[in-house]
Amino acid sequence: MTGGQAAVVGAGPNGLAAAVILARAGLDVTVFESAPTPGGGARTIEAIEPGHWHDVCSAVHPMAVAAPFFREFGLTERVELINPEIAFAHVVRPDHVAFAHRDLDRTAERLGVDGEAYRALMEPLVARSSEVLDLTMNQLLRIPRHPVSVLRYGLRALEQGSPWWDMRFKEYFAPALLAGVAAHTPGGLQRPVASGAGLMLGSLAHAVGYPIPARGSQAIIRALIDDLVAHGGKVVTGHRIDSLAELTAADAILLDTSPQELVRLSGGRLPRAYAKALSSYRYGPGAAKLDFILSGPVPWANPELAKAGTVHLGGTRYEVAASEREIARGQHSEKPFVLVSQPSTFDPSRAPAGHHVLWTYCHVPQGSTLDMTEVITAQLEEAAPGFSDVVVASQGMTAMEYERYNANYVGGDFGTGAVNVRQLLARPVPGTKPWQTPLGGVYLCSAATPPGPGVHGMAGYHAARLALKDVFRLPMPSLAP
Template sequence: MARGQVAVVGAGPNGLAAAVIMARAGLEVSVFEAASTPGGGARTMELIEPGHRHDVCSAVHPMAVAAPFFREFGLADRVEMIRPEIAFAHVVRPDHVAFAYQDVDRTAERLGVDGTAYRALMEPLASHSAELLDLTMNQLLRVPRHPVAALRYGLGTLEQGSPWWDMRFKEYFAPALLSGVAAHTPGGIRRLVSAGAGLMLGSLAHAVGYPLPVGGSQAIIDAMVQDVAAHGGRIVTGHRVDSLADLTDADAILLDTAPQELLRLAGGRLPRSYTAALDGYSYGPGAAKVDFILSEPVPWAEPDLARAGTVHLGGTRYEVAASEREIARGRHAAKPFVLVSQPSVFDSTRAPAGRHILWAYCHVPQGSTLDMTGVITAQLEEAAPGFSDVVVASRGMSAMDYQAYNPNYVGGDFGTGAVNIRQLLARPVAGTKPWKTPLGGVYLCSAATPPGPGVHGMAGYHAARQALEDVFGLPMPSLKP
């Protein structure tokens, strides 16, 4: 008896998660990727000089060890992860820095007068991170399985996303830490969605740390590709799918694409109401990034920053809020919040001996074509006097360069859609099965579906589970190594 056939369009983390599940279920799986290599938002490349391996998008991966799909997949047993003792740090001023250690007690000790308040907020969330991920990594329109954890998380989100966000704090270090993780979600930090995302990211820093995969983010992709191949699937790179009509042999099609790409591929076959919903799907601010090659590690004014895998530059909570607000209004910030990762300090495979790489990006307005190299370099120079002297080479990517790199990143939004209340509940459409399209056997599995942005594989997980049930009447397979 012939096996059922599955086509996956897009070899990013979500597309590959779907492919892993379908292949392990015994189906014949083909993954089609337009680029020359798989990876999407988790690709690692020699962007500037040979031997220097840069993460094109994501670099730091708490979800790769914490998200339900990757936990069951056993990614931490397949890929070597380095977990810096200091998960992240936030530079308020060059000599005023807040540190988030994986150890929440040590973090609290270094926060001084606000340590007790920070611990009271974050320790219960970190202790119940698995329950919180069960809430946030699934479709939100359902009754929480862990109501106490959900209530605690909800109350913290209401506090940190409201004008009362500073009510428990007396100084600016603890609020800066929380603002830095909230600012990973563009669109403004004093919003419920940003506050909730920030609390989740902050709690993961203490629960699992902020791991760096040895060899770069590509190691995550390679592990998934190997698993697909081990179960009979194939990855076809350099192959752009132009229409769903090209995939008529497939019993199920899973699309790791933006909603606009679904519209293009469907070629007018979707119902008018669904088409209107996808047309109304919105995108958030873009990202502009700079990759650096350095002759030595960053000369931070605060030496302990060298022990942090991730560094946030942006000043006080209110300065971060002001810069993110400017960007949400469509204006470039003069001094934007900058996210920095320095993997080669911890992973010698990323650059030749005597060299280092650095990854830094900031948010910019939708569709920006501005190269932010000068602005980001100035931010780094302020926190690390003499930084410019150790720069060997750099390469900037504007928001529209990101769209050219991956069509899912519309206007440079590498979250594949604005993260706001409406698009948490309707991503891209409202309903209990948002991964399922009106076309029989066709599913959307990108970050434009729940649970949204991040290297977690969960959008692919949910779409694949739905397709297994609907099309093949099969149960979820084991994902264990």
């Protein structure tokens, strides 16, 4: 140990990433988590019936392979990642499905008349995915290191987020694939912010795939905690921090919390203008979750869907856009875009023999209390006739129950803040060091800071690097296994 102390509040992927870096640098690190178990957005729990393991939030993890923090950390050497050959699929109609294979050429072949147009759109992003990630995983308010790649990416994001998004396509399969990945970012499809995020996710499907961690997303959390403990750090669960005054022994405090929680914890110590800016931070649509236990695989009308790690339901690009637009306006959609994954198809450890678990969610208006069980089930029944016959049990979670699960998910927004142009450039405030607060030694490292939502650890990475430089005058340590 160097003698320095650091406290991290929140044991989600970002908080634990920061803790790992600080402990690797030789600091005495303690992570405080108010929940009984660590994990945040990557927690896996035994629910509904014994022996059935469900991911509470994230289930599929392209960033586990692609994000710079996890690449340096060597996550693929620490966690078994199952990478389906079909990264994702989009059900336009039960008998009309578009498939995104990990192989871009195979994907283009199956898209028929639009195959070459899809390839031309995606190939430069796939070939330069690490350069695109260098932009999206860092702070946007800086000179890009790879301007040509950034220009290509930016022009494509503008095109796909505009009224001319279909100008290069003749059919609806390729646009449906793009709609599905863009709809991962709630708030509406015809926005460069959503299309940019979608293009990044789409290109990662072909660059690294959409891996599923064996034994659940919690495996990522276990790998982070194992490394933290091996370097002298510790995690204290079931311990709620109510004031920064409780952490006066720490030389640096890193908060994997919402901006409003920073205001509360500061006890009035923040400058008025900064506190006002944090209080005006806005949240996006919420998520409504539905977990199933099944007596067999989903009986998809198209059996090949069983080979896809992620399935999108919602119809054509225009139908998905219409439902997302309704939700952004504060209305529930009768036929929302639904994300689906059946991890037990690839990982038998998730359920007892003869049973399966199914992970689904859809977007709902901010603060919704509506149980979406019937709506999601109807979407599944349409794409998989007879689905209800294999349902053993189900358990729903409303948007407001998501907030009770994790205070960072205000109104059910598990992205910890709306993703729009304003909050892309000011997340949570504008500046070249948005992780740094006006309080000396206090940093924000949640998804409310760049690069935003996702299990990538990069917000923790950036905040920890600043703390090492500013507080401890220490270099970044090696993160290799």
